[in-house]
Amino acid sequence: MKYRLYAPGPTPVPEEVLVEMAKPILHHRTPAFEKVVAEVREGLKWLFQTSQEVIIFAASGSGAMEASIINTFSKGDQALVVDGGKFGERWWKICKAYGIEYDVIKVEWGHAVNTGEIEKRLKEKTYRAVFVQASETSTGVAHPIKAIADIVKKFDQTLLIVDGITAVGVFPLPMDEWGIDVLVSGSQKALQLPPGLAFAAVSQKAWAFVEKSDLPKFYFSFKTEKKNLEANTTAWTPAVSLIQGLRVVLSNMKKEGLEAIFKRHAKMALAIREAAKSVGLKLFAPESPSDAVTAIYGPEGMDAGKIVKYLRDDLNMTIAGGQDAAKGQIFRIGHLGYYDAMDMITVWSGVEMALAKMGYKFERGKGVAKAMEVLG
Amino acid sequence: MKYRLYAPGPTPVPEEVLVEMAKPILHHRTPAFEKVVAEVREGLKWLFQTSQEVIIFAASGSGAMEASIINTFSKGDQALVVDGGKFGERWWKICKAYGIEYDVIKVEWGHAVNTGEIEKRLKEKTYRAVFVQASETSTGVAHPIKAIADIVKKFDQTLLIVDGITAVGVFPLPMDEWGIDVLVSGSQKALQLPPGLAFAAVSQKAWAFVEKSDLPKFYFSFKTEKKNLEANTTAWTPAVSLIQGLRVVLSNMKKEGLEAIFKRHAKMALAIREAAKSVGLKLFAPESPSDAVTAIYGPEGMDAGKIVKYLRDDLNMTIAGGQDAAKGQIFRIGHLGYYDAMDMITVWSGVEMALAKMGYKFERGKGVAKAMEVLG
Numbered sequence: 155m156k157y158r159l160y161a162p163g164p165t166p167v168p169e170e171v172l173v174e175m176a177k178p179i180l181h182h183r184t185p186a187f188e189k190v191v192a193e194v195r196e197g198l199k200w201l202f203q204t205s206q207e208v209i210i211f212a213a214s215g216s217g218a219m220e221a222s223i224i225n226t227f228s229k230g231d232q233a234l235v236v237d238g239g240k241f242g243e244r245w246w247k248i249c250k251a252y253g254i255e256y257d258v259i260k261v262e263w264g265h266a267v268n269t270g271e272i273e274k275r276l277k278e279k280t281y282r283a284v285f286v287q288a289s290e291t292s293t294g295v296a297h298p299i300k301a302i303a304d305i306v307k308k309f310d311q312t313l314l315i316v317d318g319i320t321a322v323g324v325f326p327l328p329m330d331e332w333g334i335d336v337l338v339s340g341s342q343k344a345l346q347l348p349p350g351l352a353f354a355a356v357s358q359k360a361w362a363f364v365e366k367s368d369l370p371k372f373y374f375s376f377k378t379e380k381k382n383l384e385a386n387t388t389a390w391t392p393a394v395s396l397i398q399g400l401r402v403v404l405s406n407m408k409k410e411g412l413e414a415i416f417k418r419h420a421k422m423a424l425a426i427r428e429a430a431k432s433v434g435l436k437l438f439a440p441e442s443p444s445d446a447v448t449a450i451y452g453p454e455g456m457d458a459g460k461i462v463k464y465l466r467d468d469l470n471m472t473i474a475g476g477q478d479a480a481k482g483q484i485f486r487i488g489h490l491g492y493y494d495a496m497d498m499i500t501v502w503s504g505v506e507m508a509l510a511k512m513g514y515k516f517e518r519g520k521g522v523a524k525a526m527e528v529l530g
Numbered sequence: 531m532k533y534r535l536y537a538p539g540p541t542p543v544p545e546e547v548l549v550e551m552a553k554p555i556l557h558h559r560t561p562a563f564e565k566v567v568a569e570v571r572e573g574l575k576w577l578f579q580t581s582q583e584v585i586i587f588a589a590s591g592s593g594a595m596e597a598s599i600i601n602t603f604s605k606g607d608q609a610l611v612v613d614g615g616k617f618g619e620r621w622w623k624i625c626k627a628y629g630i631e632y633d634v635i636k637v638e639w640g641h642a643v644n645t646g647e648i649e650k651r652l653k654e655k656t657y658r659a660v661f662v663q664a665s666e667t668s669t670g671v672a673h674p675i676k677a678i679a680d681i682v683k684k685f686d687q688t689l690l691i692v693d694g695i696t697a698v699g700v701f702p703l704p705m706d707e708w709g710i711d712v713l714v715s716g717s718q719k720a721l722q723l724p725p726g727l728a729f730a731a732v733s734q735k736a737w738a739f740v741e742k743s744d745l746p747k748f749y750f751s752f753k754t755e756k757k758n759l760e761a762n763t764t765a766w767t768p769a770v771s772l773i774q775g776l777r778v779v780l781s782n783m784k785k786e787g788l789e790a791i792f793k794r795h796a797k798m799a800l801a802i803r804e805a806a807k808s809v810g811l812k813l814f815a816p817e818s819p820s821d822a823v824t825a826i827y828g829p830e831g832m833d834a835g836k837i838v839k840y841l842r843d844d845l846n847m848t849i850a851g852g853q854d855a856a857k858g859q860i861f862r863i864g865h866l867g868y869y870d871a872m873d874m875i876t877v878w879s880g881v882e883m884a885l886a887k888m889g890y891k892f893e894r895g896k897g898v899a900k901a902m903e904v905l906g
Contacts (some may be wrong), residue, residue: 176549
């Protein structure tokens with residue numbers, strides 16, 4: 155049986171990109187590779203909707219999250235972390251590792267942060283940054299980044315640092331227009347590549363704090379990488395094959411166009427949400443769903459992990475289960491990256507087959523029909 | 531004209547491995563990928579000649595160098611750095627970034643460290659670690675690791691941390707047998723992969739200091755990665771495609787056998803050294819040459835950079851020039867990784883064509899003949 159990957163990352167890599175990355179390796183200190191870097195720099199600025207440099211690391215997304223903290227903070231600076239899931243937690247875990255004091259706005263899993271709470275906290279204390287996920291992968295929630303940016307920009311000393319790992323290239327996050335200060339992403343999501351590259355776009359407001367930052371850093375230094383990128387190279391040996399793939403992905407994404415990309419994701423996510431509801435399943439994040447990943451409760455009284463397991467063992471498909479507290483409660487389907495309408499129909503059909511197998515009573519095909527209606 | 535890569539890294543990737551990495555992407559939290567990790571763990575232990583875990587990072591080699599410091603050091607610990615080239619420098623630059631006090635044994639470029647000097651320093655002061663390159667890529671020098679290990683093992687409080695980025699899988703560095711405490715490497719060298727993976731094998735003696743280490747770390751934490759590796763997974767999203775390629779490379783290397791691999795490299799390096807001498811060129815590191823890369827002076831009074839440039843522009847070949855002080859003085863040819871006898875004859879022929887073009891007087895073909903004699 156063919157292998158089918160519908161997780162919220164890693165996501166499938168287009169055949170054309172796999173082939174590009176399978177070409178003989180290029181040395182990174184050559185004019186030929188510098189041309190690739192130049193093209194990628196421009197493409198990333200377009201994708202992140204910024205005139206600023208987008209830093210590229212050979213690392214996974216967590217590395218860029220760490221970088222966004224250690225490059226902007228100085229000793230004594232305080233952090234305000236929105237923690238509404240597994241990736242929200244990661245922000246304060248990194249702060250903790252560096253001895254940075256932090257306050258947490260704990261958000262119930264499946265819900266978006268109350269922006270009023272952020273404003274209240276910022277008035278009480280000076281924070282160097284507010285940390286939040288644009289799309290919290292563990293819960294399928296999209297936090298209201300524009301509204302948060304409108305608040306944070308009123309505070310001169312405070313940056314808005316956004317984890318866009320499952321959001322950049324999925325739904326709008328116009329960094330410069332909204333006033334996001336650091337926007338982080340990774341290669342294995344909407345960017346349709348294998349894992350191994352991480353990105354951080356840095357605003358002018360943020361660069362001022364980067365200049366002053368006194369936390370220890372070496373490999374993940376924004377300043378070192380920026381200086382090198384401006385010469386179309388990288389400080390350390392870059393992940394050459396992934397960057398060559400990135401060139402092709404960005405070129406294809408430009409051809410599709412940002413508006414069309416966002417629309418495609420929105421439609422796929424809506425199709426899965428409607429399909430789930432039509433067979434009587436409840437959404438985990440009904441009020442503020444992310445178009446990157448949909449989290450769905452399993453049928454009442456049944457282990458949602460069984461759906462994941464059936465898809466894995468009987469259909470050779472990967473979707474994601476719930477993590478931590480949500481384990482066994484939910485299953486998650488990714489829509490971000492190299493997916494189209496027929497992929498959503500395929501994965502949803504798999505889910506219906508699992509539900510039937512588990513003895514859940516529903517009208518078989520109803521969700522598929524609903525998905526077709528939305529996608530058609 | 532075909533592209534030919536003879537730099538000391540990145541090095542060519544075997545076609546079979548390129549094809550392996552071009553297969554559809556696998557999700558990393560699956561039994562299928564756990565099997566890959568299990569196989570890779572065993573293969574790395576075999577290659578590093580250790581019974582200890584070899585930590586895998588999605589990063590370039592510099593990331594693993596940084597990790598080897600921040601995981602073993604605590605505040606107040608001091609470092610003794612052997613600096614005999616561009617990569618020796620990197621050790622103390624990382625120490626500096628973390629506020630670690632360090633002493634430097636400065637070694638003239640092209641020469642190996644005097645081990646007596648290391649012993650003298652260790653008797654004068656307690657250092658947490660001695661840092662050294664097994665193969666200093668910028669100069670083509672192999673430092674005497676076994677002799678250094680014999681000294682360092684007499685000091686309970688001191689670790690031997692070795693940059694084996696261009697040495698592991700090139701010449702013998704039996705970690706457990708010799709008593710190396712941290713041995714670092716990267717994917718784009720003898721491991722015949724694209725850049726993007728970094729490795730650090732950690733001795734039992736070192737783990738005791740890792741447990742106590744109080745320097746800040748998150749992404750590069752040895753402890754976090756070890757715990758995950760023991761469950762055949764990784765803490766952060768791994769560079770899936772590179773690890774799948776690594777599985778194939780390690781399996782092929784096992785088939786070739788460590789002894790045969792070391793012999794192949796030694797023979798290729800000897801061939802280039804003898805070829806160079808036979809046409810009257812001088813070696814940059816005649817006393818302690820590394821079998822990973824040979825650094826050769828350009829003809830007297832001529833810019834060695836022109837050889838690199840001619841190969842690049844006229845023959846579409848990449849070799850390396852000199853860095854920093856050695857710029858224009860030397861050119862460097864890599865032998866490490868997916869190379870065989872005929873590759874060495876090809877690259878040396880290119881060098882002879884460049885020398886002739888530059889007006890250097892020598893008997894054309896003499897170096898090639900010498901190389902054939904050594905390799906035949």
